[in-house]
Amino acid sequence: MQNEVIYRFFTDDDFLRVSNKIKEMEKITAGEIRIVIKEKKSFSNRKKDLKKLTEEEFFKLGMQETRDKTGILIYILLTERQFYILADSGINEKVEQNTWDEVRNEMQKEFIIGNFTNGVIHGIDRVGHILSEHFPIKPDDTNELSNKVVF
Numbered sequence: 001m002q003n004e005v006i007y008r009f010f011t012d013d014d015f016l017r018v019s020n021k022i023k024e025m026e027k028i029t030a031g032e033i034r035i036v037i038k039e040k041k042s043f044s045n046r047k048k049d050l051k052k053l054t055e056e057e058f059f060k061l062g063m064q065e066t067r068d069k070t071g072i073l074i075y076i077l078l079t080e081r082q083f084y085i086l087a088d089s090g091i092n093e094k095v096e097q098n099t100w101d102e103v104r105n106e107m108q109k110e111f112i113i114g115n116f117t118n119g120v121i122h123g124i125d126r127v128g129h130i131l132s133e134h135f136p137i138k139p140d141d142t143n144e145l146s147n148k149v150v151f
Contacts, residue, residue: 003151005039005078014117015149021121022147025128030135031070031091032143033127034061035120036150040079050077054084057150064088066144070135072100074107074123081111085127094134103127 022033036057045053054075058064063071069090076083085100103126110119 009116019147021124029131030138030141031131032066032145034073037076050082050084054086
C-alpha cells in the first residue's frame with residue numbers, strides 16, 4: 001500500500017488539522033506555506049541531500065511563482081527522520097536561515113517524543129507568525145498555493 005509508512009505517523013484527521021493550520025496562518029500573512037511528506041528517498045534520489053530534494057520539490061510545486069516570492073516549504077522525509085525548511089528569495093531577503101533552523105529545532109523536539117502532528121502544526125504556527133511580521137496580509141491577497149499536504 002502506497003503511503004503506508006505515512007499513516008504510521010499521521011491520520012487523515014491529522015492532515016486536515018495541518019491544512020486548517022496553514023489556512024489559519026495564511027489569513028495573517030501574504031506568505032504561502034506548503035508541507036510535503038515523503039516516506040523515503042526514491043531510488044533515483046538516494047544520493048541527493050535533503051536540501052537538494054527540498055529545492056526540487058519547491059520548484060515542482062511552482063512555489064517560486066508566488067507574486068512576492070514568499071513561498072516556504074517544510075519538507076519531511078519520514079523514514080530518515082529528517083526535514084528541511086526552504087524559503088523563497090523574497091523571504092530570504094528579510095529572514096535569515098538561522099530563524100528557520102530554530103523552527104526546525106523546535107519541531108524536532110516534538111518529533112523526538114513522537115508528536116509528529118503537533119510538531120508540524122507548531123512549525124506552521126511559528127512560520128506563519130514570523131512571516132506575518134515581515135509580510136502581513138495584503139487587502140488584495142489571494143491564496144496562491146494549495147493548503148493540502150503533499151505526499
